[in-house]
Amino acid sequence: MTTRTVKFSIYRFDPEKDQKPYMQDYSVELDSTDRKLLDALVKLKVVDDAISFRRSCREGVCGSDAMNINGKNGLACVTDIDSLKQPIQIRPLPGLPVVRDLIVDMTQFFKQYHSIKPYVVNDTPAPERERLQSQEDRKELDGLYECILCACCSTSCPSFWWNPDKFVGPAGLLAAYRFIADTRDTATNERLDNLEDPYRLFRCHTIMNCVDVCPKDLNPTKAIGKIKDLMVKRIA
């Protein structure tokens, strides 16, 4: 039961065949149940099975299908097709090396994420049961722990484009603050030392592209501001 035809222009690049990337036009017939962009891409894969993209949970939890949709980063699985201007331009996340079509190499992104030690550090003897937090302390982690590491934010950040090897990027800094803010973590000082650097933290010029694109409505800029506040308090 076809209800509508949607036009696409999709970034194609196969390093084994193509000298240069190019945009390829498609149109795809959709059913009334096809609401999200990912539904259309899956339909498109039937038309041309060479089109490559990552996808997994198809409900905005795994963060696999981040891509550049009509010039703005987002998750295909939570983007309404009908909200998009046609032809829908789909490109890979900007700033990362393209493996093929819409698949990018996320190595640099995860290197930065791992550089902030994304786990609770606590050398005090463990209690018999879990380390407890007050409800207020736990509230501080809201808006931080929900990050799914889709890389929409970091790959929309010009500072991350120019210095992906040195700037931690919004996703990594949001995660950094998530552990700095955690009352069960005892390494706050070391974490601030790790970030006190003209590149690692201070390449953020607060342009808030990250906030604009985050599919989980998180606010890395606010977290970065709180890290800077803590650094100032530390020397004051």
Added chain:
Amino acid sequence: MVNREVVGAHYGLRDWLVQRVTAVIMLVYAIAIGVFVLFAHDANYEAWQSLFSMTWVKVLTTVTAFALLWHAWVGVRDIWMDYVQPVGIRLTLHVLTLVWLISSLVYAVKVVWGA
């Protein structure tokens, strides 16, 4: 392979803080001059000259000029750090920026404190 800990360079906070503090100084100065221009009865050459003959205005102007220099230094250096990767070109740009900013400051001091 040596497995090194990732650690910050332990600077960057001061520059960031300086940019904010100098911005406040410039804002205060801009408001003060704005108030003068708006409320001065005759904003003519004599009024302007008598305003700038007061020592505290000269001091505030000089401090603001210095704040502007420092603010601009942090900002312009940030631009070079963002976009210019080759060390030689970047160092040259840093030096030229400093020469330009310091020259501007010296000239501003001469204008404000000169006869």
